[in-house]
Amino acid sequence: MESNDTYIYIHIPFCLKKCRYCDFYSIPYSLKLEQIYIKALIKEILLRRAEISQIRTLYFGGGTPTVISNESFSAIMKVLYDNFKFRPDVEITVEANPATIQSDYDNLKYLKQLGVNRISLGVQSFSDDLLKSLGRLHSSDDAREAICRVSEIYPNFSLDLMYAIPGQSIETWQDTVNEALSYNPAHISAYELTPEEHTPLWTDIKIGNTHLVDEDTTIEMYDFLTSTLKQARYDHYEISNYAHRDRQCQHNLNYWRQGFYTGFGTAAHSHVSADGLTKRYSNAANINTYAAAINNGTLPIVEPLIVTENEAEKERIFLGLRTSCGVHFDNIPKAAAELLNAGLIEINCNLITLTEKGFLVSNYCICQLIE
Structure with missing residues (x-):
């Protein structure tokens, strides 16, 4: 990472419907709120322009970024292009949901014209029953059609998959992995479902309406995933991420390398160097609070934290051990x-690296090595 590179995250908080497992900050979409939010977002970018040098990566996450209009995307990109320099090899990613890809795929084509060169498509499963249980709006056929269209426009695309979903069998998971591979995505992210507190899914599990997949089946799902993707020549470069050669997500790699990044929008996080100190902070996780602060010419920063040397070292170990590169220790821990x-x-x-077996119990391994 070059010292003058800037890694930017932009949060788009809108969703047509909140998934039953999601605990990220998101709100129901409305045109009025979109217009208010995009104006505030652009003002924030200009207020913080001194923090941005040459843009190396730009990542639109959510929420569901593809729910907003082409005009809103254009306005955001215009302020960035007008005020900042982009590296020739810039990576510009937009998260997309099959349910929000327009029937004529106009938004996919328009994003390409704006310079977007990577799409991360939230498929999760090719089982209609499981998609319904997760609260996803798209069907398996919607996902298949979206993948075909995305792959025609974006050679560099990623598929998000999920395993250990309540009601998911090993056979259903195998079918999902194999079907995903049939589209030859450049990148696959595969996450074990973790019920987050106070989500509808967590509540159902707590009261006994649904049950988690047992540990043995979860391990079997993970083993099938890793062995199948390895055979298909995907590099398992981070606990939940797999890529063809040179197709790793550069934006997320910067996170795991403990790099600095700048987050714009409500609930966005930043990791920056300022006044000789390393700082972490987030923006207010409320669109009205966020917009009011920006419109008053102030930054909506909450939870500012100065990262101490001890905290930075723990972060280095925690983040580095998530990757296949591992972490160098001056002194090998006794554990x-x-x-x-x-x-x-x-x-x-x-140099300590986790094995495939270690990735499966990464939190335990990391805790042992940090203590």
Whole structure:
């Protein structure tokens, strides 16, 4: 990472419907709120223009970014193009939902004209029953059609998949993985479903209306995923991420390398260097509070934190061990011997990396090595 590179995240908080497992900040879409929000977002970018140098990556997340209009995307990109320099190899990603890709795919084509060169498509599953249980608006056929259209326009596209969904069998998961591979995506993200507190799914599990997939089946799903993608020549470069050669998500790699990044929009997080200090902070996770602050010429920053050397070192270990590159230790922790004997880590010249088995219990391994 070059010192003058800027990695930008832009949060689009709107969704047509909130998924039953999601705990990210999102709100129901309305045209009026979109117009208010985009104006505030552009003002924030201009208020913080001194933080931006040469843009290396630009990532639109949500929410569902593809729910907003082409005109809104154009306005955001215009202020960025007019005020900042983009690296020739800039990566510009937009998260997309099959349910919000327009029937004529006009939004996909328009985003391409604006410079977007990577799409991350939230498929999750090719089972209609599971999609319905997750609260997803799209069907499996919607997902298939969206993938075909995305792949025609964007050679660099990623598919998001999910396993350990209540009611999901190993056979259903195998079918989803194999079908995803049939489209030859450049990148696959596969996440184990973790019920987040106070989400509708979490409530259903708590009161016994639905049940988590058992641990043995979850492990079997993970093992099938890793072995199948390895056979298909995908690099397992981070716990939940797999890519063809040179198709790793550069924006997320910067997170895991403990790089600096700038977040715009409600609920967006930033990790910056300022006044000789490393700082983390987030924007207010409320669209009205956010817009009111921006319109008053102030930044809607909450929870500012100065990162100490000790905290930075723990972050380096936590983030680095999530990747296949691992982490270098000046002194190997005592706990490493037990992890090594259990086949959870590998050690090479003070470089510790998690094995595939270790990735499955990464939180345990990381806690042992940090203590």
